[in-house]
Amino acid sequence: MRQFEYIRPADVNDAVRILSGGGKLLAGGTTLYDLMKLRIERPARIVDINHLSDLKHYDSSGDHELVFGALARMSDVAADRRIIRDYPAISESLWRAASQQLRNMASLGGNLLQRTRCHYFRGGDPYACNKRDPGSGCAAIEGLDRGQAVLGASRACSAVYPGDLAAALIIFDAEIDVIGSGGERMIPLEELHREPGDTPHIETTLKPDEIIVRIRVPTTPLGRASTYLKVRDRESYAFALASAAVALQMDGDIVLGARVALGGLATRPWRARAAERLLIGRRFDEAAARAAGEAAVEGAKPGRSSGFRIELGARTVADALMIARQRT
Ligand SMILES: Cc1cc2nc3c(=O)[nH]c(=O)nc-3n(C[C@H](O)[C@H](O)[C@H](O)COP(=O)(O)OP(=O)(O)OC[C@H]3O[C@@H](n4cnc5c(N)ncnc54)[C@H](O)[C@@H]3O)c2cc1C
Known part of the structure; x- marks a missing residue:
């Protein structure tokens, strides 16, 4: 087994400071540990954020916006009465994802940042993959492509973004608040994920030391x-x-x-x-x-x-x- 350092930061700023020296954040771990076991992710350091209360704040009662801390669990939001009544698309996208056990562990922030299920990406070294190993090629071009992307693909990569929640959130113009060594900023969720182009290994517009703090959804009568x-x-x-x-x-x-x-x-x-x-x-x-x-x-x-x-x-x-x- 590959060794890694496990760190519990004192607060969000401490997590940013640690992350700027390299490493991966640990939320529910349902994607990260999976990819570590497959040896796709090999972080030297894991920064566990699960105890940070700033990331847990969750309020679906607001008149102007719904606020979900990045660590809100998928199962809690799926079962939230206001979300079920006023934003069924959000609740259904969560219910229809993964399994109850996974939803109990998995966080909204981690869900947005889950990585592709492309077989050639997850299959590891036997397969060329520009996302995993930039410049190595793409085994899907000559391989099985039943599940590859039909929109937004490039010559370098056709891996599908697999998450359910993001589609449900972008129809409501959701935004994410992030914090990094450069300070705080807001990113419209629609601008978080990148198309692969020539750099499929760069999947989002987040900087390496930026943490998603919360997701905000403006309230709208369209939700019902x-x-x-x-x-x-x-x-x-x-x-x-x-x-x-x-x-x-x-x-x-x-x-x-x-x-x-x-x-x-x-x-x-x-x-x-x-x-x-x-x-x-x-x-x-x-x-x-x-x-x-x-x-x-x-x-x-x-x-x-x-x-x-x-x-x-x-x-x-x-x-x-x-x-x-x-x-x-
Ligand atoms: C068998 C199986 C079936 C699944 N089926 C579905 C499905 O049908 N639909 C679906 O949508 N998903 C599905 N998933 C994916 C699952 O929903 C994700 O694994 C989960 O949501 C990830 O959340 P997490 O909190 O466990 O993230 P983690 O695994 O802890 O983290 C995932 C990534 O996000 C980063 N990260 C986490 N939190 C933050 C943050 N606040 N700021 C910055 N970076 C952060 C981590 O460093 C890591 O890179 C499935 C997963 C499995 C294992």
């Missing part, structure tokens, strides 16, 4: 008629083949507001603004939902075996919109 629909190979304990987070606000049959994002299909959480534009100001019916689904996957590029997920993505968006309509 929202849903997160996830299609997968089996109905539980599996990642999405395609998923959609959507929200609608209606005036009779006319769409006043619409939000659409895709999960499971792209290299990062994917807001589908073309689909939103198509819906807003128009009469909503099944044909409109179907057209929005098509618009959501605009520009998608099929691989040898992944093309079916483009149609699946379009239908998932359409079905999600029909569910959201029933909630208006």
Whole structure:
């Protein structure tokens, strides 16, 4: 086993100070330990933040915003009554992720920063992977590509961003507050994850010593008629083949507001603004939902075996919109 140093910082600033000398933060550990066992992550130092109360503050009762400390546990937020009633897309995205045991351990901050499930990334040394080992190539190009990204991929990398929560949060314009050696700043969640381009090993816009402190979601009447629909190979304990987070606000049959994002299909959480534009100001019916689904996957590029997920993505968006309509 590879040795590492285990550190419990005194507070968040101390954690930043320690992290600026290298290392990895430990929240629930459900991604980090997994990747360490696979020898994909090899931190010399682990900075355990679980006891830091600043990161646990969690308040879903606010009139202007919902506040989730980065250490809020997935299962607590999934079961929160206000979230279930006013933001079902957020609650459903959590319920449909992982298993109850994992959700009890896993934090929202860690969930946003989980790494891809691409087999060639997780498979380790036998496989070339530009994300794991920059410049080594990408085994998925000639390999099995059923689960690779159809949106946002580059020649260097087609690994899917696997998380469910991020898609549900970006439809509500969520923001994250981060702290690092350069001070505090806010990042719109939609700008946290990067497309791979030529540097797939740089996955987010976070600096190496920056810590997510909290996630904030502005309150909106769009929340109530929202849903997160996830299609997968089996109905539980599996990642999405395609998923959609959507929200609608209606005036009779006319769409006043619409939000659409895709999960499971792209290299990062994917807001589908073309689909939103198509819906807003128009009469909503099944044909409109179907057209929005098509618009959501605009520009998608099929691989040898992944093309079916483009149609699946379009239908998932359409079905999600029909569910959201029933909630208006
Ligand atoms: C079998 C299995 C099935 C799963 N299925 C799903 C699924 O269907 N859908 C889904 O969305 N997820 C799924 N997951 C992923 C799971 O949700 C994540 O592992 C979990 O959310 C990560 O949270 P954590 O607190 O355990 O993070 P950790 O493992 O502790 O950390 C993950 C990463 O985030 C960093 N980090 C953690 N907190 C912070 C912070 N505050 N600031 C900066 N960096 C931080 C860590 O350094 C690490 O790099 C599955 C996982 C497993 C093992």
